[in-house]
Structures are given as structure tokens and as C-alpha cells.
Amino acid sequence: MTAPAGPLEVLVVDDNRIMRDMVARSVAMSGLPIAQVRQAADGRQALEALRSGWTDLVLLDLNMPVMDGETFLRELRADTALRDTLVVVVSTESSGARIERLRALGAGFVHKPFTPEALVGEVHRLIGGTP
């Protein structure tokens, strides 16, 4: 995965619209260079959004209807056009085994409840920059 060259095109994926708004606000106020923040309510919608427009960074919930976050992540990594997209999972997940599986798929992880600083720090870690 390579660091984006310009302002980030971000996709927030969560089935709760309030959490999508919160994550989107955290990103917008983070100091990260942001071009646009789009939203999707499940993994299937997220794949459609990724295929319809360029996305640098996906902020991903796990427990969602239609397609959960882990299934989405596996489909993303299997798609040659999308596989290098940066992904940070934002979830209440506490299972070490599941978090390791997500990291093995190249995803960052931020535990809910999260602070905006933790979210930005994980994005910087993935991109390879300094907060």
C-alpha cells in the first residue's frame, strides 16, 4: 500500500448514520488533508462506492447488515483494482484473534470508544507519515 499523493478521498462505512457522521466529523477536523468524505451503510454499498469513484482511505465498521466489515475487507483485497486501498477498522471488537486477522489483511484498527487523536494516529501509521 502506498501513501496517497494529494488530499484524501475518504469513505466512512457504518450502518449507524450517527456514527458515520461522527467519524466523518473527526476526520474533517483532524488536520489530515481531506478532499471529500463519502458514506456507505454496509459492505456492499461500500464496494459499489469504491467502484464508482476513487477512494484513498476507508474507515470501516465490522458489525453491519447485508455485508459485514470483515467480508468487505476480504472482497476488497481480492479485487485487483481496489486491493491497495487503505483501510482502518473502527469497531468495538476485542477479540485478539479477529483483530490479528484484520491486520493480516492490511487494515489498521481503532477501538470504540475512540478519540479523534487515536483515529488520526492510526491513519498516519498506515500512510507512513507523522501526525
Place this chain on the structure above:
Amino acid sequence: MNETLLNILAQVSEQMGFLTPLGPADGAVPGDLCIAVRFRGPSAGLVLLAASRPLAEALARNLLAIDAGDPVADADAVDALKELANIVAGNCLPQLLQDGEYHLESPQAAAWNAGGELAQLSCAEGELAIALQVD
């Protein structure tokens, strides 16, 4: 009163909901709104989160940055409480039940049903109650 459940409820309410926990409450369970989160994994069951209307409105204001003078829609209050219930449930299961991978279903409006492990929290904005029930 389950102390672990109370502490998780207070921590998540403060960190994620920007509410002001005051301590345990021992009055009647707030009956205005109730959300259920069903889970399965090493154990299966239900987490119920009940809130007073003022607390749910304050939560929605905090999460959606709604101005103090503006009204809070019912749907916003319910959705805000759903997200709080989801985060509390995700955090309490591995601490109170067997550790492992849990799948949480989408939170749904429900009726309060006392049983299982219970905790009640008083906040400056209103009251919260939680129940963890294993099938």
C-alpha cells in the same frame, strides 16, 4: 448492581457520548426509550439499554452537534441511543462473559425486561440502565 457493567456504561457514556456520569442510580429504570442488541458467539443473549428522554436528547445533541435551542427529532434520539448501546455491548461482552469473537446484530428498539446482570447510572443529563441477559 454489577460494578463492571456500571463502569463500562459510565466510561463509554463519557468518552463517546460526551455525557457527565455522576454515579450509580437506584430509582426506577428509565422508561422512555429502550434499545436491544442481540449477540452470539461464545455466549448468546441480549444487551438492553434504557434511557430517559432528556438523556437521549442530550446524547443526540452531543453526537450530532445540534444547537442547544434546536429541537431533537425522535429518530435522532433513538439512533444516538442505538450507537451507545452498540458500543457498550461490544465492550462489556468480553469482560463479563467468555472471551472470544462475538457477532452483534443491529440495535433495535425494544421493551425493557429486567433480568440478568443490571446496572443503573445517573448522569447530569438524565438516567441510563443496562441489562446483560444470557440465553
